Amino acid sequence: MxxxxxxxxxxxxxxxxxxxxxxxxxxxxxxxxxxxxxxxKDVMNEDEADSPCRRIYFAIQLMYVDPANLSEYWRLFLQLAREIGIAAPSTMPLLDGIGEDIASARYYRALKKTKILINYEKELTENVRKSA
Structure with missing residues (x-):
């Protein structure tokens, strides 16, 4: 279609x-x-990847448009996901879903889920600022 x-x-x-x-x-x-x-509206420039979750988005975007370097971007995703999961265990269900989409070559779907993760990251960061 x-x-x-x-x-x-x-x-x-x-x-x-x-x-x-x-x-x-x-x-x-x-x-x-x-x-x-x-x-x-879905393209992120490298200078906009200014947080861990935004860097994940950028890595997935590169997987999508530059498949020749997929293994490099996959390693970056795994490293960032591990760091984020340790810092904020509540993100693990989202990270797992994103990882499943990447493993199944559903990059656009992974990007959409990563937008949810970015919003969650922003919410967590704001909560930390308020309680400090």
């Missing part, structure tokens, strides 16, 4: 590893085969 995407003027996205920037008018794409697709 084809994927139909409409880009807003100036909107960017990644299709199969290529960064696409739309011109000044809305554009419609139909992607007819299976390739990694990330809209601008």
């Amino acid at each position: 084809a994927l139909k995407i409409t880009l807003k003027p100036g909107e960017r996205m990644i299709i199969g590893g290529a960064v696409i920037t739309n011109g000044d008018k809305p554009t419609e794409f139909v992607i007819e085969n299976r390739v990694p697709v990330l809209r601008q």
Whole structure:
């Protein structure tokens, strides 16, 4: 089944590893085969990966768009997940689910779950600040 995407003027996205920037008018794409697709709202720049959970998101994003270096990004994920799990054991169910999605090559789904993890990390951090 084809994927139909409409880009807003100036909107960017990644299709199969290529960064696409739309011109000044809305554009419609139909992607007819299976390739990694990330809209601008789902793309994280490296400088935005400024917390452990955000670094996990960035590593998974790289797994998705750069499969040639998958083992490197997988090791990074495992290291970060271990550190986060030790620091905040309540994150383990989310980390386990993310790991399962990665192991099954469901990277987009893993990214969505990692957004939940990032929000949880923010909540935990705010709670620590309030109690300090």
